[in-house]
Amino acid sequence: MMCPKCGFKQPDVQEQCQRCGVIFAKVHGVPEQQSEPALVGQKHARFGELLKKVLTNIPREKNPVVQSGRMLVWLGLVVWGVKFMFTPVSGEAFSESYMHLVNLPFHEAGHILFSPFGPFVQVLGGTLGQLLIPLIVTVSFAIKGNLFAVSVGFWWLGQSFMDCAPYIDDARAGQLMLLGGVTGSEVEDYHDWENILSRLGMMQYDHLVARIFFGRGVLIVMTALVWGGYVLCRQRLKYCAT
Structure with a gap:
């Protein structure tokens, strides 16, 4: 005391x-x-x-149409999430997905947003921006009390983590086609994660860091799906009880 x-x-x-x-x-x-x-x-x-x-x-959903729509969304996220979980980290598969096109503008905006904090943070800002926006969306839904939408935002955050993994994995190889139609090996200091890992002295760990990102993404997606399913079940039980 x-x-x-x-x-x-x-x-x-x-x-x-x-x-x-x-x-x-x-x-x-x-x-x-x-x-x-x-x-x-x-x-x-x-x-x-x-x-x-x-x-x-968990509040009861009074509208059965909304409830059915949420169930369809959840099933779609399950199928899509499982597909991403079994997509190879190496290669162009993630960059060819629709979600990559969703994440890309926030990635590029992150470079601009974090540019006042110095060259290193500006380079890292692309990844930070790509992860920050889904997190903000998730928190916003949580504040508003839309618990099912929280699972959708959290799923997006997990997918964004997985979407970063191939880029990190390519740091040494520099073979992925980047924005502008060039690869990291063709243009010096153009590949974000080549710059990040080289400055940190961790270039030899590019594959490990990529799989850490991917594994975290898988865990977040699975958590989001479990939470979304739980919310739907609770709402369904409350609807049937009335």
């Missing part, structure tokens, strides 16, 4: 302060200091209550 008079931190079993000698029982008007384990326990309890509230207080 902490002495209410001098602020000296000491074991909870003490009856008086080891520094100033004040007797804790005689101190009035000062709230009793809680021990660190008690504070940690309270934080865990509050988190558990919040998690329980989120999992149980």
Whole structure:
């Protein structure tokens, strides 16, 4: 505990302060200091209550058409997500997908957005922008209480992580066709992740970093699908119960 008079931190079993000698029982008007384990326990309890509230207080969807539409969207994300999970990291498969065209403008905008923070952050900003926008979308839906839309935004974030993986994997090879119709090996300092990893002295780990990104993306997509399915099931049960 902490002495209410001098602020000296000491074991909870003490009856008086080891520094100033004040007797804790005689101190009035000062709230009793809680021990660190008690504070940690309270934080865990509050988190558990919040998690329980989120999992149980899912609003009922009154419109069956909207509910059916969400189910179709979820099934589409399941099929599309599984397809991305089994797509090879190496090669052009990701860059030829529709989602790559969705991610690309935010990637390029990230370079501009982060340009005031120096050359290195500007180069890294492409990847940051590509990941930041889906995250903002997810948080926005969460604030508005649209729990199913949260799963869609989170799915997009996971897919964006996977979409980054082939670019990272290509850092040393420089064989992927980049924006402008050239490859990283044809133009010096043109490949984002060649620059990033070389400046960090991690060029030899390009394949490892790529698979970390890909694995994280798979985990996020799976989490999003589980959450989306859970929300739909809860809404369906509440709809049938009325």
